[in-house]
Amino acid sequence: MADAASRLANLAEELLGGPLPVRLRTWDGGEAGPADAPVLVLRDRRALRRMIWKPGELGLVRAWVAGELDVEGDLYEVLDRVSGLLWERDGGSPGPLAAARDPRLRAAARELLRLAGPVPPPRPPAEEVRGRSGGRHTRRRDRQAIGHHYDVGNDFYALVLGPSMVYSCAYWTPGGTLEEAQRDKLDLVARKLDLKEGDRLLDVGCGWGSMALHAAREYGARVVGVTLSREQAAHARKRVAEEGLTDRIEIRVQDYRDVVDGPYDAISSIGMAEHVGAVKYREYADVLYGLLRPGGRLLNHQISRRPEPDEAAYAIDPFIDAYVFPDGELAPMGRTLTTLEDAGFEVRDVEALREHYALTLRRWVANLEADWDRAVRLVSPGRARVWRLYMAASAVSFERNRIGVNQFLAVKTPAPGTSGMPLRPRAWTGGTD
Incomplete structure (x- = not known):
């Protein structure tokens, strides 16, 4: 796993079709990405498991809420840089992580699975809404x-x-x-x-x-x-x-x-x-x-x-x-x-x-x-x-x-x-x- 950061960076760049917008630091101490960019820190492999089971925004957020994903540097800059992944490409079209059924994400999930290990997904953090009852807006x-x-x-x-x-x-x-x-x-x-x-x-x-x-x-x-x-x-x-x-x-x-x-x-x-x-x-x-x-x-x-x-x-x-x-x-x-x-x-x-x-x-x-x-x-x-x-x-x-x-x-x-x-x-x- 010593090359986890490099493997993740290569995977992200393949999905993006361009350079990684942030630097990555992984749980094994490895780093990859632009040297002058703010750092996205993956503290635990569990973060990858969440992304596999909930590709896109929700998986990332669960990892953030659980403390498995963090930011070193300006949080606003990181959010601005990754908005193309989560929300939109230039011109307003969906970013690559915005559509969970994108075929590229299925291929990425297989690579992520090799990095994360074949284990069940972690439970969502306790702060997530559960057990809503009745019709919406009753x-x-x-x-x-x-x-x-x-x-x-x-x-x-x-x-x-x-x-x-x-x-x-x-x-x-x-x-x-x-x-x-x-x-x-x-x-x-x-x-x-x-x-x-x-x-x-x-x-x-x-x-x-x-x-x-x-x-x-x-x-x-x-x-x-x-x-x-x-x-x-x-x-x-x-x-x-x-x-x-x-x-x-x-x-x-x-x-x-x-x-x-x-x-x-x-x-x-x-x-x-x-x-x-x-x-x-x-x-x-x-x-x-x-x-x-x-x-x-x-x-x-x-x-x-x-x-x-x-x-x-x-x-x-x-x-x-x-x-x-x-x-x-x-x-x-x-x-x-x-x-x-x-x-x-x-x-x-x-x-x-x-x-x-x-x-x-x-x-x-x-x-x-x-x-x-x-x-x-x-x-x-x-x-x-x-x-x-x-x-x-x-x-x-x-x-x-x-x-x-x-x-x-x-x-x-x-x-x-x-x-x-x-x-x-x-x-x-x-x-x-």
Whole structure:
């Protein structure tokens, strides 16, 4: 096995049809690949066994989560360099590891088997989602999915997110801090919704209560926040009580589909629609439309993906589905806009914030890495490695325009020819146009 690194490098170059983008170091101490490149470290042959049984992204991720695969050097550079293997070639065509049934992968698997040894595959790391019950996006299964991602401990999220406890794209100005950028994002949402003293705001997927607190404290709104996460709700209620806003804010553990106490003047949905699912997007839009008063506004802040040539063949990302957001789905921006319009909304503004989310994710990763030992104690080594990889990989995906994030401002138009919007509606920008 002394030549494991060389054999793997030759195999990778054959698959790629070109030079290896990273340097390899294997469990036997061997190294191969460009001398000036960041190093991908295979600490154990078990990593190869995972790749044999789950070719492509999921096998690599399982090895990463188990600590059998690591990076020496800049993680972002490694992810950027291997994106051609995992996601796309130049021009957007699938990379060689993206299609698990590629004949070349079957030949590669035989060579990997000789290196790994003929043994059964290791069990998936404990952090992987198991035992999902019920149909996709039923109320019961949605509660399970939300619990997997959000109920891992408020202290862990505080470490990653910082004092703002906002788990969505910030709104940056050059030289600003994460806290400033998250405050500015919450204020951007409030201004787009034109919140005023006494307005009823429904915050769908309220998280740890940051939007509810901002709307009540800064604008005098009366807020109902709903979440499926009991840990989030407990933390949000504690923050509300500490700020003396229990008379203005109610936090519920409730499915948005079960909210029946409309009408509301405004609805904010920030980073929640990704959990809804493609088959439920129209129901989601219909429910929110029905909860607004005529002239009421919806601010839908949602991650999007690039359109696929064959939408019927679109598959949920296996890493995200198995380890991060079970049953989460991303829609192209155009589909979201069309769905809102089909439900009766008039879409008045769309703002793309793709670069802002890349900056946000890099800051979260920096927070995690700066207090790594505590993060591991709060969750587990595997869970901490999941969060580091998914946030860093997501940052690269935003930077490469594989995914984006957009704010849709939509209105429940009260009557033909009216909208309740000013003639120059972008007042929230601070300009006059």
